[in-house]
Amino acid sequence: MASGELPRALRSWRDRVSPADVGLPDVGLRRTTGLRREELAALAGLSVDYLVRLEQGRARNPSTQVLAALARALRLSAAERDLLYRVAGVQPPPTGVVPRRIGPSTARILDRLVDTPVAVFTASWDLVHANPLWNALLGVTEAATSRHGNLVRRHFMGVPSPVVHTAEEHDRFGRELIGDLRRASATYPDDRELSAMVADLRDTSPTFAKQWDDFAVMPRTAERKTIDSPAVGLVTLDCDVLATLDSDLRIVVYTARPHSEDAGKLDLLRVAGNLET
Template sequence: MNSGELARALRSWRDRVSPADAGLPDVGLRRTAGLRREELAALAGISVDYLVRLEQGRARNPSTQVLAALARALRLSSTERDLLYRAAGARPPAAGVVPRHIGPGTARVLDRLVDTPVAVFTASWDLITANPLWNALLGVGEAVPPRAGNLVWRHFTGVPSPIVHTAEEHDRFGRHLVGDLRHAVATYPDDRGLAVLVAELRETSPAFAERWDDFAVQPRVAERKTIDSPAVGLLTLDCDVLATLDGDLRIVVYTARPHSEDASRLDLLRVAGNIGK
């Protein structure tokens, strides 16, 4: 690892990103136009001390999880992300592996959706990030274990969820997820983690194994979701899944019909959590 090159790159990229670029309020006097170390550390989910050591070339062998988080926080392009990985002595994500990188354009879209619940998933339905309103609505904590962050795993292993499904809706949603996962396996054949996920699901869930073996792929349509939110109670929202072209990601957005009781409850959640202000 060239720790000096990594340190210089991190400082250069941090100076390049303004608070507005990162969706942060620009308050107080600044010596530079870029992000403060405290801001970047918070966005990447690492300690300020660790970031200081990285920027001073004193920290070695950062994990791929840390590198991915820094790449997202710094709004790096895919080419810049690969440069970050190589400077840290890590292998960039391969072409045959499910993408997890949120590009600058997608990040800017997310910045503008602060007043609605939104989350970003990979093509295999691993949760990458969610905004504060999503977390408040669903009662999600800040740290989610990798397996528990996979929507297919949660659905077929019975992890408790605030989303209320009828038996028919539960079955239909499961079939949609299996179809999506099969498409991901075909698209990213070199992703070892994806292969392990499928194998573990086949072993753990008879329902998943049955649907996986019937090879049926159902087209996905827009749905309404009933959510028993721990914060504001029962509400029904439109659920739309938007696909990004550059990173093959899934942006899931919940919206309420205007002037409805559900919209009022979402407004209450925003006010209570001071979200989107």
């Protein structure tokens, strides 16, 4: 399709989404019935300047990560998401692969969890979304959708993590991840990126290779995790993993016990975030 269709599509979809649809306050005089550019940019994790260039047709070849973020922020249906990819000159994600799309109902839930550290992962543990409080708690500085955003790869390649594990906890966590990856591989056998990651880790991580060949599936349970946060120091939180039925995503939520010292540290993070905005 013509390159001019992407700017028109973005503006049309932005105009139909009200602030209330995404959990934003509708204050002040508005020249549009939909989202302001700065609101959409914030929801999609983009700079306002980049969004302006996209809408003006001056930015070409947006990445699939950018398109996925825009589709989520604009509450696009599956068909509209595919259209977004096509007008941007990109093939839509094929069927039969690990889903990455955050549906409208899941997005509405995330909009209402702004005061809680929340991240969304695929069935193969690619990080596809993290809210500002999650990033502040864990000190995330890299792009959420980068190659290093895969939790399994980070764990078995020894990438430093702010989550504090004993040796036993580290081993159990790795086995839980492999069990999840086993299920994902069986469910999405046509996903080339997933197959390539498994092959790569079998070649580069003896621990992964040994545990992968065990065919053991470790049951996942709710647990408490201690995080050495660069912002507030050591904080121990309840960690729950919630599964979405429609898209097979994992929503990871950290919460603190009321009136605890850890709850106070999360409050400090929220205040710091509000001051920065």
